[in-house]
Amino acid sequence: MKxxxxxxxxxxxxxxxxxxxxxxxxxxxxxxxxxxxTNDNNNNDNSEDEDSVFCWxxxxxxxxxxxxxxxxxxxxxxxxPELNDADIESLYLNEAxxxxxxxxxxxxxxxxxxxxxxxxxxxxxxxKKIGKQVILDNNDYTVRHRVFDNLKKHITTx
Amino acid sequence: MLALSRKKxxxxxIGDNIEVVILGISGDQVKIGFLAPKNVSVHRKEVYDQIKNxxxxxxxxxADSLADINKLLKNS
Numbered sequence: 001m002k003x004x005x006x007x008x009x010x011x012x013x014x015x016x017x018x019x020x021x022x023x024x025x026x027x028x029x030x031x032x033x034x035x036x037x038t039n040d041n042n043n044n045d046n047s048e049d050e051d052s053v054f055c056w057x058x059x060x061x062x063x064x065x066x067x068x069x070x071x072x073x074x075x076x077x078x079x080x081p082e083l084n085d086a087d088i089e090s091l092y093l094n095e096a097x098x099x100x101x102x103x104x105x106x107x108x109x110x111x112x113x114x115x116x117x118x119x120x121x122x123x124x125x126x127x128k129k130i131g132k133q134v135i136l137d138n139n140d141y142t143v144r145h146r147v148f149d150n151l152k153k154h155i156t157t158x
Numbered sequence: 159m160l161a162l163s164r165k166k167x168x169x170x171x172i173g174d175n176i177e178v179v180i181l182g183i184s185g186d187q188v189k190i191g192f193l194a195p196k197n198v199s200v201h202r203k204e205v206y207d208q209i210k211n212x213x214x215x216x217x218x219x220x221a222d223s224l225a226d227i228n229k230l231l232k233n234s
């Protein structure tokens with residue numbers, strides 16, 4: 001099927017690439033079907049470092065809805081959030097599940113002030129093709145955590 | 159909006175399986191307990207609103223923002 005994306009025009013995707021968010025995403029509760037756009041499936045010639053850090057979550061049904069996501073594993077190596085039992089259950093996660101945890105990012109005009117939502121990560125279960133924005137019980141994490149200093153520290157020094 | 163007066167230790171049932179318990183009252187603060195099925199999520203509204211706003215701002219991100227980040231990383 002074809003998905004019209006906000007930033008990359010029309011993208012051809014297979015049914016297997018559709019990730020179903022049964023609750024939608026807060027603020028976008030009616031958008032249930034999304035696709036992950038990484039630099040593997042669009043023709044950006046950005047650097048390799050950036051490829052693995054950022055991606056887009058694009059609504060498959062609403063071209064206007066596309067979130068910027070950050071993979072925290074390199075940028076915040078100490079960020080190992082614990083999910084609560086209810087979220088683990090609703091996402092059908094177990095030790096063998098192939099899943100990813102990503103954080104929604106806001107990039108304002110002053111790019112240096114970009115922030116990531118570490119309190120409410122997006123979890124995608126690739127085996128079941130389902131996703132959810134969960135809210136962690138851990139109050140140490142914030143919705144707007146500054147990113148750039150960590151990005152600089154962990155990405156450019158690699 | 160339905161308004162009910164409750165004392166400490168009293169509770170309210172919503173539907174068949176959501177119970178809201180008044181655990182304690184201290185000055186202008188009320189401590190509330192929730193008994194609900196696992197698929198019902200309970201959150202502080204201000205946190206939920208912050209998440210919603212952050213999501214909406216993320217959707218408004220310019221397409222070339224990631225390229226800007228790359229430039230900044232290379233020049234710093």
